Amino acid sequence: MTSRWIGDEGLTSLTLPQSALVIRQCSDLTLNLSDDGRILGLHVTSQLDPAAVSNWIGQRLEDLVLSESAGKLPLLLSDNAAQAGSDGRWRHLNLRTGPGESLPLLLKFFRFVNEGQAKHLVLARDLGPMVSVERQYATEQLRLERALAERAGGMPDPMAPFAAQLGHASLDEILRQAARDIETACIDAALLQSGGDPEQAARLLQTDPEDLQARRARLS
Numbered sequence: 001m002t003s004r005w006i007g008d009e010g011l012t013s014l015t016l017p018q019s020a021l022v023i024r025q026c027s028d029l030t031l032n033l034s035d036d037g038r039i040l041g042l043h044v045t046s047q048l049d050p051a052a053v054s055n056w057i058g059q060r061l062e063d064l065v066l067s068e069s070a071g072k073l074p075l076l077l078s079d080n081a082a083q084a085g086s087d088g089r090w091r092h093l094n095l096r097t098g099p100g101e102s103l104p105l106l107l108k109f110f111r112f113v114n115e116g117q118a119k120h121l122v123l124a125r126d127l128g129p130m131v132s133v134e135r136q137y138a139t140e141q142l143r144l145e146r147a148l149a150e151r152a153g154g155m156p157d158p159m160a161p162f163a164a165q166l167g168h169a170s171l172d173e174i175l176r177q178a179a180r181d182i183e184t185a186c187i188d189a190a191l192l193q194s195g196g197d198p199e200q201a202a203r204l205l206q207t208d209p210e211d212l213q214a215r216r217a218r219l220s
Contacts, residue, residue, distance in 0.1 A: 026123065029053065033120035037061045047126055052097045066102055069093040082110045090206050092127065104131050106206065130204050133193045184219050
C-alpha cells in the first residue's frame with residue numbers, strides 16, 4: 001500500500017522532542033529494542049497500566065510473545081516500516097504481562113540507522129478495548145439466543161441457520177453466507193469500539209478506510 005503527502009509535509013523542521021511527541025501520540029506503547037531484541041526502554045500512554053509492562057525492561061521481545069503469536073514475530077521484525085518498499089503493516093501479537101495474563105497489541109517495527117548507529121523501535125496499539133467489546137458482543141448474542149430459546153421451549157442450535165439452507169443452497173453458497181456474517185460482526189464490533197469512526201475502525205481491523213467502506217457497501 002502506497003501513500004503520499006499532499007501539500008507541504010511540514011515534517012522536516014520538527015525537532016527531536018517534537019518527533020518523539022508525534023510517535024508517542026500515535027501509539028499506546030513504544031518499545032526501544034537493542035540489536036538482539038532486548039527491551040531497553042518503553043513509553044506507555046495513560047491508556048495502559050505501566051505496572052503491567054514495567055517488568056519487560058531487560059527481557060527479550062521473543063520471550064514475551066505467546067506461543068500462538070510466535071510465528072508472527074519474525075514477520076514483524078523483518079518488515080522495517082522505515083525502509084522504502086515496506087508495506088508498513090500492523091501485526092497482531094499477544095505479549096505476556098504476567099502468569100496467565102497477556103496484552104493483545106497491534107505492532108509495527110522501525111529500524112533507523114544514523115551515522116552507523118541503529119535504532120530499533122516498536123510502536124504498539126492496545127487491542128484490549130476491542131477484545132473486550134468483542135467478548136461483550138458474543139456474551140450479549142448468546143444471552144439473546146438463550147432468551148429466544150427459552151421462549152421457544154428449547155436451546156438454540158448454532159447450526160440451525162445453516163441447516164435450514166440445506167436443499168435450498170449449495171455448500172459454497174452456505175459457506176459464503178457464513179463468511180459474510182462473520183465479516184459483518186467484526187466490522188460492527190470495530191465500529192462500536194471506535195465510536196463510529198471509520199478511520200479508527202479500519203486501524204483496528206488492520207485495513208484502510210477505503211477498503212472498509214467498500215466492504216460495508218458490499219455487505220449492505
